[in-house]
Amino acid sequence: MFACLHAPATDLAKIAEAFTPWFEQTAPGTIVFEIDGLRQLYGSPQQIADAIARQAGAGVQIAIAETAESAILAAHNFRGVQVRPRLDKLDISSLPLPEEFAEILESWGIYTLEQFAELPETGLAERFGEQGVYLQRLARGAIDRPLRVFEPPPIYSDRIGLDHPVELLEPLLFLIARILQDQCRKLESHGMATNRIGITLELDDKTEHRRTLDLPVAMRESKTLLKLLQMDLEAHPPQSAIVALSVDLKPVPPRTVQHGIFLPATPAPDRLELTLARIRGIVGEDNAGVPELIDTHHPHPFRLVAKQPEIAARPAPVTSRQAFRYFRPPIAASVDLHNDRPARIRASGVQGHILNASGPWRTSGNWWTASQWNRDEWDITVSEALYRIYREPDGRWFVEGTYD
Amino acid sequence: MNPTAAFSAILGFRPEARIHETLPSGLAALDELSGGFPRGAISEILGPDSSGRTTMIHSLLASATSKFEICAYVDTDDSFDPVTAAASGVALSQLLWVRCGHNAGHALRIADALLHAGGFGVIVLDLCRISPRVANRIPISYWYRFRRAVENTPAILALLEKQPLARSCASLMLDMRCRKAIWKGAAGFELLRGVELEAASRKPVRQAAVKLLAQMAG
Numbered sequence: 001m002f003a004c005l006h007a008p009a010t011d012l013a014k015i016a017e018a019f020t021p022w023f024e025q026t027a028p029g030t031i032v033f034e035i036d037g038l039r040q041l042y043g044s045p046q047q048i049a050d051a052i053a054r055q056a057g058a059g060v061q062i063a064i065a066e067t068a069e070s071a072i073l074a075a076h077n078f079r080g081v082q083v084r085p086r087l088d089k090l091d092i093s094s095l096p097l098p099e100e101f102a103e104i105l106e107s108w109g110i111y112t113l114e115q116f117a118e119l120p121e122t123g124l125a126e127r128f129g130e131q132g133v134y135l136q137r138l139a140r141g142a143i144d145r146p147l148r149v150f151e152p153p154p155i156y157s158d159r160i161g162l163d164h165p166v167e168l169l170e171p172l173l174f175l176i177a178r179i180l181q182d183q184c185r186k187l188e189s190h191g192m193a194t195n196r197i198g199i200t201l202e203l204d205d206k207t208e209h210r211r212t213l214d215l216p217v218a219m220r221e222s223k224t225l226l227k228l229l230q231m232d233l234e235a236h237p238p239q240s241a242i243v244a245l246s247v248d249l250k251p252v253p254p255r256t257v258q259h260g261i262f263l264p265a266t267p268a269p270d271r272l273e274l275t276l277a278r279i280r281g282i283v284g285e286d287n288a289g290v291p292e293l294i295d296t297h298h299p300h301p302f303r304l305v306a307k308q309p310e311i312a313a314r315p316a317p318v319t320s321r322q323a324f325r326y327f328r329p330p331i332a333a334s335v336d337l338h339n340d341r342p343a344r345i346r347a348s349g350v351q352g353h354i355l356n357a358s359g360p361w362r363t364s365g366n367w368w369t370a371s372q373w374n375r376d377e378w379d380i381t382v383s384e385a386l387y388r389i390y391r392e393p394d395g396r397w398f399v400e401g402t403y404d
Numbered sequence: 405m406n407p408t409a410a411f412s413a414i415l416g417f418r419p420e421a422r423i424h425e426t427l428p429s430g431l432a433a434l435d436e437l438s439g440g441f442p443r444g445a446i447s448e449i450l451g452p453d454s455s456g457r458t459t460m461i462h463s464l465l466a467s468a469t470s471k472f473e474i475c476a477y478v479d480t481d482d483s484f485d486p487v488t489a490a491a492s493g494v495a496l497s498q499l500l501w502v503r504c505g506h507n508a509g510h511a512l513r514i515a516d517a518l519l520h521a522g523g524f525g526v527i528v529l530d531l532c533r534i535s536p537r538v539a540n541r542i543p544i545s546y547w548y549r550f551r552r553a554v555e556n557t558p559a560i561l562a563l564l565e566k567q568p569l570a571r572s573c574a575s576l577m578l579d580m581r582c583r584k585a586i587w588k589g590a591a592g593f594e595l596l597r598g599v600e601l602e603a604a605s606r607k608p609v610r611q612a613a614v615k616l617l618a619q620m621a622g
Contacts, residue, residue, distance in 0.1 A: 264471060264472060266473070266474045266523050267474055267521055267522060271521055272521060272523070274521075275517050276500075278517050279514050282513055283505060284505075288501070288503075289500070289501065290499065291486035291499060291501045292496065293486060293490060302485075302486040302487060309497060309500045310497055310498070311497075311498060312469070312472075312497045315469055315472070315493070316466070316470070316490070316493040316494075316495060317470075317493055318470055318493040319491070319619075320430070321492045321620070321621040322488065322621060323458035323459040323461075323485065323492065324621075325483040325484075325532070326483045326485055327481075327483065328482040328483065341592070356596075358594050358595050358596050379596045381587075384454065385454040386454045387454075401483070401485070402453045403454055403599065404453060404455065404458035404532075
């Protein structure tokens with residue numbers, strides 16, 4: 001048997017939880033659950049209904065019936081507490097009828113569920129199709145279906161309050177590991193992963209230290225997440241002892257990858273992220289990533305984007321082109337001119353007569369911003385080596401790099 | 405069992421177990437000379453400025469990325485130029501670029517981390533502009549460690565340098581040299597069109613040099 005609770009603006013879930021953890025939230029104001037297991041505790045269906053009514057208080061319509069659909073129908077159409085109510089005298093409009101069905105049934109003189117239930121099933125199927133048969137079975141109370149159990153959206157966060165403030169990272173990591181293990185197990189059981197992990201440390205000086213890691217790929221290995229958090233906390237330590245901590249994971253669907261049988265193995269994204277975090281810990285966050293070209297005439301039309309390398313859709317053809325190497329910072333030089341062309345250069349590591357020179361190639365741009373550039377470039381040969389040099393508007397010369 | 409074989413057996417070194425797979429450099433003449441870059445080994449590319457070391461490595465990276473491999477460039481002195489690399493055919497999205505801020509120690513640590521991470525096709529360690537004093541202070545144990553880390557993997561550890569550093573740990577050693585720069589145009593209005601390069605294999609066997617041509621990008 002099933003009990004249905006119906007009330008527009010009441011927390012029915014809390015009432016149902018007092019009797020069973022397994023209940024169906026059919027609609028925002030309707031909850032239905034099985035009561036067979038409550039008989040030993042409360043007795044007859046009437047006694048169970050009274051217990052539910054005491055728990056729910058006034059204003060909640062309660063119905064107990066043989067099937068879930070009958071209980072729902074009764075709870076929606078009868079006030080107070082009803083045990084095994086007779087549904088056959090209910091008006092036909094109590095069924096979820098489409099408008100055209102209602103009009104046809106009215107023209108036939110069908111006004112109650114009893115009349116509707118007595119119509120021949122074959123004829124109803126011919127006239128109304130599958131939906132008509134379903135509605136008739138509903139009117140007869142013949143639909144017996146399992147409950148679609150309500151599960152609250154899972155929360156992947158946890159908090160630990162500490163008896164004594166923690167100052168060292170190692171004991172803190174021990175606590176974080178415990179939370180991460182639980183949360184990752186929960187993620188795995190729900191078939192989820194995370195791509196954002198946040199940690200909030202409540203400090204002894206009544207402030208909070210928050211860190212959020214955005215992961216390039218969804219993952220749920222607690223060891224990897226712990227290592228990433230460790231490296232982040234080592235790079236950004238809190239300023240005071242920690243009295244409480246909370247870890248929050250953002251759930252996302254796990255990564256699905258189709259590998260090619262003839263494609264080479266590439267670094268595992270979670271392991272690569274860990275390696276990148278280690279590398280960024282050594283060289284800084286802005287010095288490891290993927291180079292990206294920028295559509296500009298700037299002398300350095302590229303930038304480094306802090307992300308993981310990924311397979312390009314279509315590889316470019318391999319061609320043998322002369323490569324260039326930058327000297328960073330550019331080497332200051334002293335250049336002698338002959339007929340306005342460089343004739344001799346003196347710079348650290350680059351000096352001698354200039355055998356060939358091509359230029360000047362004047363470039364300028366962004367004069368309206370602070371990042372403006374304006375210079376004359378030359379390609380030169382100095383004793384079998386090729387360099388690119390340039391002159392600033394103020395007359396200073398620099399060696400920018402070498403063709404290598 | 406001869407002493408060398410016995411010593412190899414103790415160290416667990418099995419020459420017959422090594423995989424002699426190579427990756428073509430993309431430069432036909434050089435591939436004929438050396439048979440390509442050996443996987444699971446260290447390769448050294450040596451030469452002074454403008455000798456074509458970087459052109460060679462761009463070509464190798466382009467060859468690897470065209471086969472959908474992920475590569476890494478450990479840039480000790482921030483000298484990498486993505487523009488000419490892209491012109492050579494390197495798929496930049498498949499390249500991890502690490503700038504080490506003129507710190508050779510950092511570069512070595514990062515190369516070690518990348519080798520142990522696994523999954524990379526080519527890892528380039530650019531040590532071209534480190535001073536001889538710094539180069540001589542790199543402990544030789546690094547190269548043994550790198551050789552051990554890279555062997556039995558499909559990765560290539562390519563070292564760019566002026567003088568040999570890995571020496572006996574390297575399986576391939578190429579000497580690069582600039583033969584001549586190609587300038588075209590009337591006197592006073594010349595344009596640099598390309599460079600004729602020369603590559604000679606020093607290891608595994610000393611071989612005659614081959615001529616390569618690198619055209620200017622764009």
